[in-house]
Amino acid sequence: METQNHFGLQKDHDALLVADLQVSLQFYRDILGFKEIYNAGLGEKFKWVKASNDVQIHLIESNEKTEKNKGVHLAFNTSNLFGFIEFLRKQNVAFENSAGIADTTNTRPDGVEQIYFKDPDGYWIEVNNSKLEDF
Template identity: 30%
Template structure:
């Protein structure tokens, strides 16, 4: 029987690898991973227990991303802590809002313009 174990990684094209590494380490708090010696620039990061973000440094075209189109979402344990972190790091973000299913979410953009959704199912739902 065919089965899918899960999503291993998300890959995005970036224009400036060093700038993206700084953002994903400092603002998002991702842990860098060892990366094979590809013949193009990039970096890998750990997300959660088994997922990864791969940045590929060969972007020359504009990014097409939006909170209602191409984006990726990170589930977090405490959305209020993340909002406080974004304020403390002077990171621009959209204020929290509720999805139609009652889950609260925050959106922000990385240096290339990719939208990232942060959401929490715990304690952040409409009653």
């Protein structure tokens, strides 16, 4: 049975608890290229960034520990995956494939290549070369 989103729901943001707000902000700006935006007046323990498609990540400084594993990750796509991989190497950001093999990609059954790496707080990030299409 096919279902439809009758409400036009679209991704708005993800919120991440981070230990050092400035370190995380620098990572999301300098490594992922996200732009810092106004944080709605929430104060100094909140920094907001957004991707080129306007999806936001809200970084929240906290001492609270969260469990992290590769099965729960942020995912982004690019038309230049191999250029991005070279950038990660130059920035000394270690990456791996889905099986955990360092410095290599994997190809999903649908032909999409992907890599995984961690942000400064250990959150997993996937970057792939998928094209967003309706099925």
